[in-house]
Amino acid sequence: MTTRNVQLDDKGRLRHFLTVEGLSRSILTEILDTAASFAGVGAQVVKKVPLLRGKTITNLFFESSTRTRTTFELAAKRLSADVLNINISTSATSKGESMLDMLRNLEAMHCDMFVVRHASSGAAHFIARHVAPHISVVNAGDGCHAHPTQAMLDMFTIRRHKGEFHQLRVAIVGDILHSRVARSQIHALSLLGAHEIRVIGPKTLIPRDVSTFGVHVFHDMRAGLADVDVVMMLRVQKERMQGAFLPSEHEYYQLYGLTEDKLTCAKPDAIVMHPGPINRGVEIDSRVADGPRSVILEQVTNGIAVRMAIMAMVLGRGASDEGEIRRGEGR
Amino acid sequence: MISGEGVKRIHIRGARVVDPANQIDQLGDVWIADGRIVGVIHAPVGFSADQIIDATALVVCPGLVDLRARPREPGHEHKGTIASECAAAVAGGVTTLCCPPDTDPVIDNPAVADLIHHRAGLAGKARVVTLGALTQGLKGVQLSEMHALKQAGCVGVSNAFKAIADTQVMRRAMEYAASLDLTVFLHCEDPWLSGGVMHESPMSARLGLTGIPETAETVAVARDLLLIQQTGVRAHFGNLSTTRAVQMVARVQYEGVPISADVTAHHLHLTDMDVGDFNANCHVRPPLRSARDRAGLVTGLLRGTLAAVCSDHQPHDADAKLAPFAETEPGISAIETFLPLSLRAGAESGMKLSDLIARITCGPAKILGRDAGTLNIGAAADVCIYDPHAFWTVNETQLVSQGRNTPFIGWELQGRVRYTLVGGRIVFQNGGVA
Numbered sequence: 001m002t003t004r005n006v007q008l009d010d011k012g013r014l015r016h017f018l019t020v021e022g023l024s025r026s027i028l029t030e031i032l033d034t035a036a037s038f039a040g041v042g043a044q045v046v047k048k049v050p051l052l053r054g055k056t057i058t059n060l061f062f063e064s065s066t067r068t069r070t071t072f073e074l075a076a077k078r079l080s081a082d083v084l085n086i087n088i089s090t091s092a093t094s095k096g097e098s099m100l101d102m103l104r105n106l107e108a109m110h111c112d113m114f115v116v117r118h119a120s121s122g123a124a125h126f127i128a129r130h131v132a133p134h135i136s137v138v139n140a141g142d143g144c145h146a147h148p149t150q151a152m153l154d155m156f157t158i159r160r161h162k163g164e165f166h167q168l169r170v171a172i173v174g175d176i177l178h179s180r181v182a183r184s185q186i187h188a189l190s191l192l193g194a195h196e197i198r199v200i201g202p203k204t205l206i207p208r209d210v211s212t213f214g215v216h217v218f219h220d221m222r223a224g225l226a227d228v229d230v231v232m233m234l235r236v237q238k239e240r241m242q243g244a245f246l247p248s249e250h251e252y253y254q255l256y257g258l259t260e261d262k263l264t265c266a267k268p269d270a271i272v273m274h275p276g277p278i279n280r281g282v283e284i285d286s287r288v289a290d291g292p293r294s295v296i297l298e299q300v301t302n303g304i305a306v307r308m309a310i311m312a313m314v315l316g317r318g319a320s321d322e323g324e325i326r327r328g329e330g331r
Numbered sequence: 332m333i334s335g336e337g338v339k340r341i342h343i344r345g346a347r348v349v350d351p352a353n354q355i356d357q358l359g360d361v362w363i364a365d366g367r368i369v370g371v372i373h374a375p376v377g378f379s380a381d382q383i384i385d386a387t388a389l390v391v392c393p394g395l396v397d398l399r400a401r402p403r404e405p406g407h408e409h410k411g412t413i414a415s416e417c418a419a420a421v422a423g424g425v426t427t428l429c430c431p432p433d434t435d436p437v438i439d440n441p442a443v444a445d446l447i448h449h450r451a452g453l454a455g456k457a458r459v460v461t462l463g464a465l466t467q468g469l470k471g472v473q474l475s476e477m478h479a480l481k482q483a484g485c486v487g488v489s490n491a492f493k494a495i496a497d498t499q500v501m502r503r504a505m506e507y508a509a510s511l512d513l514t515v516f517l518h519c520e521d522p523w524l525s526g527g528v529m530h531e532s533p534m535s536a537r538l539g540l541t542g543i544p545e546t547a548e549t550v551a552v553a554r555d556l557l558l559i560q561q562t563g564v565r566a567h568f569g570n571l572s573t574t575r576a577v578q579m580v581a582r583v584q585y586e587g588v589p590i591s592a593d594v595t596a597h598h599l600h601l602t603d604m605d606v607g608d609f610n611a612n613c614h615v616r617p618p619l620r621s622a623r624d625r626a627g628l629v630t631g632l633l634r635g636t637l638a639a640v641c642s643d644h645q646p647h648d649a650d651a652k653l654a655p656f657a658e659t660e661p662g663i664s665a666i667e668t669f670l671p672l673s674l675r676a677g678a679e680s681g682m683k684l685s686d687l688i689a690r691i692t693c694g695p696a697k698i699l700g701r702d703a704g705t706l707n708i709g710a711a712a713d714v715c716i717y718d719p720h721a722f723w724t725v726n727e728t729q730l731v732s733q734g735r736n737t738p739f740i741g742w743e744l745q746g747r748v749r750y751t752l753v754g755g756r757i758v759f760q761n762g763g764v765a
Contacts, residue, residue, distance in 0.1 A: 006608065021537070100653060120655035121539040122609030130653075143657070145539030180539055207536035208544075 006128055014314050016128045016137045019146040020187040028155070028191055034309035035156050035302070041078055042304060051312050052081035055112045059085045060127075061140070062099075062118040067276055067300060068140050068150070072115050075307035081315075084111070100130060107132045113315055114138070121145035121180075136314045144178050150275050151184035153306040155192060157299050158230055161271050165192040171224050171266075172198065172215075173256060174234030174283055175205040175245075181275045182234055186213050200224035201256060204245045221256050225265040233258055233274040236283050249282045259285045263293065271295050338755045339381035340364045343716065346386035348372065350393060351689035352705035361391055363712040366755035371706050386716055389749060390684075393692040394426025394713035396704045398593050399569055400644035400666055402428075402459065403733075405446060406435025411646040411733040413447065416666070417456035419732035421751040421759040423667040424715035425642070426457055427696070427703050431516075432464040433491035439464035439475045441483035448484055456758050458713070460699060462489040462516055465504050471495040474504055477511050486699045487567070489516035492616060494551065496522050502558050509564035514700065516567045519551035519576070520617060528657045530603040530618040538609065540656060543618050545573045552576045556583050559590060567698050568592040570643060572617040574627025581636040591698050593639040594628045596672035597663055597738070601625075605738060611652040611659040612738040615643075629680045632690060639695035640676070642669035646734020664734030668725060670717060671744035712755035721747035 007022065009015040014027060041047055057076045059069055069085065076083045088102070106114070113136045116124050121143030128137040141147040155165075162168055170189055176182045176199050189197050190213070197215045199206060206217060218224030225231065240246050258272065272284075272293045280286045289296060341363040348359045348371060355371065362370035362378050369375045400420065403411035420428050430447060432438035438447070444461045451459035463480030465488045467473045477488055488508050495501040508515050524547035529535050531542025552568065556579060559566045571577055571592050580592045597615065602622050606613045613619055631637040645662025652659045670691070677687030696704030703713060724743050727735040751759035 098650065098653070118655065120657050122657070123655040125609050126655045142655070143539050144541075183537070183539060207542075208531065209533040209536045212533040212536070 006125065009317065013317050014310070015317075017148055017310050017314055018124045018128055018137065018139045020148045020151055020184050020191065021146070023191070025191050025193070028152070028188060031152050031306065031309050031313065032156050032159055034313060035152075035306040038078075038305040038308040038312075039302070041308070042301070048078050048080055050080045052076070052079040052315055055081040055315055056110065057081045057083050057113045057115060057311065058106055058111045059083065059115045059140075060106075060117070061085070061087045062116070062123070063141070065117055065140070067303075068117065071300065071303040072140060072307050075304050075311060078304065079308055079312060081311070099127070103127060103131060107135060111135060113311065115140050117141045119143055138310060138314065141180055143180065144183070145180050146184045147180040148184045149303070149307055149310060150181050151188040152310065153299055153303040154185055154232065154273060154275070155188050156302050156306050157273065157295055158271070160302070161295065162229055165189065165194045168194050168230060169196045169228040170194050170198065170230040170232060171200055171228045172232045172234065173200040173221065173224070173258065175236050175240060176201055176210060176234070177205045177207050178237065178240070179234050185232060186215055190214050198224050198228065202246070205240070221262055222265045225262060228266045229270055231258065231263070231266055231270055231272045233272065233284050235275065235277065236279060253282055257281070257283055257285060258288050260287055260291070263288060273299060276300065338366045340379065341382050341384060341752070341755065342378065342380035343384045343386050343391055343714070346389050346391040346716065348391050348706070349685050349688050350706040351685045352393075352693040353707065354685075355706070356685045361706065361714065363714070363752070363755045366712055368706050368708055368710050368712050371708065384716065384750060388718070388720065389716050390719050391714060391716050392688050393704045393706055394715045394751060394753065395424045395670060395691045396695040396699065396701070397425045397428040397644070397666065397669065398639050398641035398695045398698060399431060400425070400428040400642055401433075401646070402430060403646060404434070404450065405443065409648050410651070413450040413459065414454040414456075415731075415733045416644070416646060417451060417454045417459065419644075419666050419730070420457035421753065422731040422748060423642070424670045424717060424748040424751055425666055426713035426715065426751060426753045427701065428457055428459055428644075428666070429486065429699055430459055430461050431489055431491045432462050433469060433493070437464050437469050438462070438480070438485065439467050439469070441479050444480060444483040444485050457753060460484070460486045460701065462487050464488065465490040465508070465515065466495065466500065469493040471497060471500055474507055477508060477513055481511060481513060486701065487514040487516050489518070492518055492520070494520055494522040494525075498554065498558070501555070502562060505558055505562040505564040505566070509562055514565045514567055514698070516569055517555055518569050519548055519555055521547045521551045524550065528614060528618070529606055530620045532603045532621055534603045534606060538606065538656075545575065545620070545624070548573045548617060549575050549579065552579055556580070556590075559583075560588055565589050569641070570595060570617055571628065571631070571637065572598050572620050572624060574624045577627050577631035577636055581631070581634070584636060591638045592631070592636060593641050593695070593698075594632060594637045595643040595665070596640050596669050596676065597643070597665060598628055599625065599632065599640070599676040600672055601738065606656075609656040610738060611654070611656055612663065612736055612740075614656060614659050614661045615663055616661040629676060632676065633680050633682055638690065639698060640673045640690045641695065642666045644669070644732070646732050647736045649735070652736050662736065663738065664730065664732045664736045667730055667732060668737065668739050668744060670715070670748060671746040672739070674719070674746045675744065712752055714750075714752040715748060716750040717746055717748045719746050721745070723747050
């Protein structure tokens with residue numbers, strides 16, 4: 001079973017949104033264009049469009065999240081869908097019913113879409129493979145594998161500031177090894193034709209085979225930031241100080257923390273991004289995070305429009321042939 | 332245990348007889364009486380058969396000896412029982428299987444070994460031999476009572492999947508086993524490097540799954556090779572998965588150190604790429620490695636560095652595989668695909684059939700120190716008769732094993748067992764032959 005088959009319906013349209021990998025540039029562009037058309041909705045007096053009226057979307061969060069869950073919820077509500085939020089701590093599932101039993105129950109309540117976050121890589125694929133055929137799955141982050149909506153909102157933000165991708169040098173800084181965000185960003189940037197993608201971090205936090213993704217690896221931050229147009233910072237988890245990934249937060253900040261000084265290596269108009277939540281003084285200095293180059297809060301706002309676009313594309317694949325889709329697709 | 336009533340005088344006629352231990356590969360007949368082989372090629376004087384098996388166009392070889400298969404009993408009967416998995420074994424042509432000590436309770440005392448041997452006798456299908464635990468509870472701290480385990484019939488000692496991290500304990504365990512003339516069966520994984528769920532590769536980087544580097548195996552093999560040479564123990568490396576480990580073992584074998592090694596049938600066919608989009612049936616331990624490693628394993632098999640192929644049969648209940656990849660349990664229900672996958676590996680690498688059959692009969696029997704895996708006159712009549720031309724498609728509903736967890740579902744395989752005999756009794760018969 002290939003990624004392409006799972007994610008697309010028989011007409012080649014998005015049926016699930018699990019990973020950027022295996023999608024076409026035209027689908028990514030369609031997401032960005034659709035998001036652009038929704039970007040104004042939040043500024044209207046009535047912040048709603050009736051596209052998904054009557055649909056039920058369930059946010060199924062097996063791992064805690066504030067920002068992602070909230071923006072998914074807002075996105076669904078602005079499309080006039082009904083939203084159900086279910087937060088399942090992993091301890092509760094291990095005690096009680098299995099994940100599949102829970103899915104069956106939600107299917108019985110006639111949900112149309114599951115937005116899934118889970119600590120295990122491949123969880124969204126697993127659910128997509130086992131849900132009833134009329135249900136779509138959107139991946140809101142699975143383990144270290146993918147966070148495709150985050151990557152798309154990042155692409156949207158880059159496009160707004162920089163226009164087309166083909167001349168851009170982009171640096172991704174930090175814990176690439178454990179980052180689902182980085183993986184999805186790399187796939188999206190290369191699909192959209194970015195000129196150069198760099199990853200910057202210590203060897204302990206960069207997968208040994210990352211060059212097979214078509215990226216250039218830098219262990220020296222200043223060299224890696226030279227002449228880049230976009231700096232994408234990643235969050236460093238406190239757990240990485242254990243397990244011999246890093247010696248201390250202090251040393252990490254010295255080497256890979258983004259300061260105004262290091263930022264001077266990048267192009268003068270380079271933008272600074274971060275998927276949040278940020279660790280001030282660990283991976284980024286407050287003066288940069290709150291400074292004029294930072295587009296971090298704009299990323300959050302754009303997240304709503306991009307998630308609206310993805311939900312609308314997945315659930316609104318045309319009312320006329322929806323019945324056909326329901327009948328025609330197996331699990 | 333497996334003998335007595337129901338044993339007939341059988342004449343297997345017109346087969347291609349392949350018995351590598353006796354350098355036989357020719358058309359001919361096999362005669363069985365009183366549960367033993369009484370004639371191969373040359374008819375015994377005055378034989379009158381109760382039953383004639385027409386084996387025209389079939390291969391007759393010794394019953395397969397599987398160095399590692401977990402019937403799951405005692406402790407995990409929801410995954411398989413000795414009765415269910417011994418039935419699956421004979422459906423796959425396996426007449427002797429070796430059960431590692433990581434049952435629940437662990438085989439670290441004679442009672443558990445006795446229980447397994449007794450249940451296998453009751454099931455009356457394949458013979459089951461056991462490995463005793465190398466350390467108590469497989470905890471890697473205190474030596475097990477290896478003499479008592481040997482007395483109870485354990486054919487060797489092993490710590491199964493549990494690494495013995497303390498090098499001094501490993502050294503002492505090898506020394507003690509050597510003084511009792513017991514073979515130590517090793518599964519080499521560095522406990523700290525093997526925390527992942529698949530081979531560390533571009534594929535694991537892509538899928539965001541924690542990788543197990545090649546060094547998880549090679550570091551552990553290197554340590555144990557040095558300890559083997561120091562202690563003089565007879566040792567067997569199970570489940571090698573990397574080219575470099577095979578090369579290291581080959582070098583030490585060349586120096587004349589008595590070590591042997593095996594590979595599983597699935598590592599000869601699958602690679603990390605087969606994990607695809609999180610196919611939990613490809614979650615195995617050690618992990619499926621790179622294409623280069625797979626080629627190295629095939630070469631090792633061809634050259635004889637790897638003297639045995641095993642099934643590493645690990646049946647699971649459905650729930651064990653119904654979860655995101657990292658949360659699933661490793662292992663493949665493999666005993667019924669063992670023969671055709673081995674045959675295919677042999678054919679693809681240009682091995683002579685008798686050399687391949689040696690790797691699944693007399694080769695592993697020698698490692699276990701068992702008088703099995705041959706068609707010697709007077710040996711117990713453990714025989715596999717298979718159709719080398721029959722194609723069949725692996726279908727989960729048709730598996731005899733309680734475990735349906737195999738990545739080979741839908742594969743068309745060549746070679747199907749028609750009859751399996753244990754101690755001269757027909758314990759499996761497939762209707763494919765008229």
